[in-house]
Amino acid sequence: MSDLVRYPIGEFSYNPKDFPKRKAEWIGQIASCPANLRAAVRGLNEKQLDTPCRKGGWTLRQVVHHVADSHMQSLFRMKLALTEKEPLVKPYDQDQFVDLADSHSAPPELSLSLLDHLHARWVLLLKSLKPAQFKQVFVHPDYGAIPVSRALAHYAWHGRQHTAHIEGLRKRRGW
Numbered sequence: 718m719s720d721l722v723r724y725p726i727g728e729f730s731y732n733p734k735d736f737p738k739r740k741a742e743w744i745g746q747i748a749s750c751p752a753n754l755r756a757a758v759r760g761l762n763e764k765q766l767d768t769p770c771r772k773g774g775w776t777l778r779q780v781v782h783h784v785a786d787s788h789m790q791s792l793f794r795m796k797l798a799l800t801e802k803e804p805l806v807k808p809y810d811q812d813q814f815v816d817l818a819d820s821h822s823a824p825p826e827l828s829l830s831l832l833d834h835l836h837a838r839w840v841l842l843l844k845s846l847k848p849a850q851f852k853q854v855f856v857h858p859d860y861g862a863i864p865v866s867r868a869l870a871h872y873a874w875h876g877r878q879h880t881a882h883i884e885g886l887r888k889r890r891g892w
Contacts, residue, residue: 722771725881729874736851736866743873748840750876751832754784757883758825765892766825770882775815777886780879782820783811785828785835791872792839795865798855799846805856843869 758766758777766778775783790809797804814820851866886892 722885724878725885726874726878729871729878731867731870733864733866736870737848739870740851740866743869744840744843746873746877747836747843747869750784750788750873750880751829751836753880754781754832754876754883755829757880757887758829761887761892765890768886768890770886774882776821777883778823778825779815779820780882781825782823782828783815784876784879785831786814786820787811787875788832788835788839788872791868791875792835792842794855794863795839795842795868798853798863798865798868799850803854803856803862805858808858 758781761777767776769776770780794806797806846865851869852864854862854864855868856862
């Protein structure tokens with residue numbers, strides 16, 4: 718499988734030195750994610766929504782629901798980092814989440830509407846943080862201590878990455 722199909726915008730990378738100059742850009746990407754994702758699936762029919770992005774991958778519908786599931790987790794993890802001393806967060810199996818009935822059958826609009834409101838709150842929170850708060854961490858059992866700044870960069874990338882998966886399939890299929 719082509720790396721461009723799997724990582725259409727490239728794999729995630731983070732350099733803490735980039736944070737101060739890219740913070741506003743990343744917050745802007747969090748803000749624009751719901752509208753961009755909505756535009757990516759606009760006009761698709763049920764058969765198209767149920768088409769996998771790549772061989773063995775999730776359907777477009779599952780991708781939309783995954784973004785909502787994942788971004789809810791991220792906002793909650795950031796809030797834990799901001800209110801507790803290095804909280805341990807619980808990982809979840811994203812493949813099992815997208816294999817549940819709601820991810821297979823729910824209209825994408827349910828998750829898109831959720832993302833509109835979730836991201837509006839998330840952006841309000843992010844814009845309110847003082848520089849020291851971006852250094853606060855949550856602890857992931859698999860990845861260790863994750864500062865809020867890194868989580869911000871990751872989820873700015875994450876929304877763009879999954880939007881690009883959908884746009885890439887549309888382009889390859891001529892939709």
